[in-house]
Amino acid sequence: MLNEPLRRMLQAMPKAELHIHIEGSLEPELIFEFAQRNGVSLPYASVEALRQAYAFTDLQSFLDIYYAGASVLLTEQDFYDMTAAYLARAGADNVRHTEIFFDPQTHTARGVPFETVVNGIWRACQDSPVSASLIMCFLRHLSEDDALATLEQALPYREKIIGVGLDSSELGHPPEKFARAFERARALGLHLVAHAGEEGPPSYIESALDVLHVERIDHGVRCLDDPALVQRLARERMALTVCPLSNIKLRVFDVMGSHSLRTLLDAGLAATVNSDDPAYFGGYVNDNYLAAFEALPLDASHARQLAVNSFEAAFLAPAQKRAFLDEVERFFAAAA
Ligand code: ADE
C-alpha cells in the first residue's frame, strides 16, 4: 500500500540488482536502431508494432520474442550500447551494484564471437559508476555438452566473469541435466546460480541446491508448494531473486495482489526484488518495487529488509558488502 513517503523511499534507497538478463534490457527503440545500422530486417513494421507483440502467455512465449530481439546484436558496440543503457537506467534507480546475466550461446550460435559479446558488455561495466559483475548463463534447452563447450570458450575471459547461471525453458530441463557443467564451473572457482521454481516444481529448487550446489536461486517462488523446502531455504538463508513484474507478465501469478513476496519474507526467506527482463516486462527495478508495494501489504520495514537482502546476497568482497550495507543503514536511519 503505497503512500508518497514510501514511494520516495523505494526509489531513493540504495539497492543491488541480482537478476537482470542484459538481453532483456534491450528496448524496442534500440532493437530498431541496431537492426538499421547492422542491416538486419525485422518482422515488425515499427517500434509500436514490436511492443504490441509483447503479450505473453507463459515463459516460452516470451523466450521466442526475446531471442528474436537479441538477433540484432552483432558488434561489440551493440553489446556496449545495450549495457551502457541498462547501467544508466539502473543508476537512476539508485542501484549501487548489479550482477548482470548474459547468454553467450544466443550469440555464438549466430556466428557472433564470444569475445565480441563479453568485451562489449564488460567495457560498458568498466565505464559505469555503478558497480557491476557478469554472470554467464547456460541455455537449458540446449545440451550439457554445448554448455561445457561454452564454459571452455569463456576460459580466456575468466577474470571478467564472476559466476555461471542457468536460464531459458525450465520445464523438462531439470538442473541435474547440467551437473557436470556446474561441477566444472565450481572447480574453476566461479559462483553458481540457477533459475529454478519459476514455472518448474519445487524439486527443481532442491536439485539446484543439492546437485548443482548453487548459492542463490533465481525466482524460486514455487518453493511455497513445499513447506519443508521453505523451512530449509529459511534455515540456510538461501537468497531468492524474485522478479514481480516478470511473474505477472509470464502468468506465474494472476495479479500482483496474489504475488507471494510478502509471504516469502514472512517465512524468513532472503527474498530480493529484481527486474529480470525490464524492456519486456514493463519496468526496471524500481518499477518492480513500486508495483509490489502498491499491491501488497508491504511497508518501510520490508523496504529496508529487501535492500539489506539485496546486498547480503551479492557476490561482493566482504569490505565492499559492508560499505554498501552501511549505506543502507545510514539511509534508513535518516529516513526514520
Ligand atoms: N531468460 C531471460 N529471462 C528469463 C526468465 N525469466 N526465465 C528463464 N530464462 C530467461
Ligand code: ZN
Ligand atoms: Zn531470469
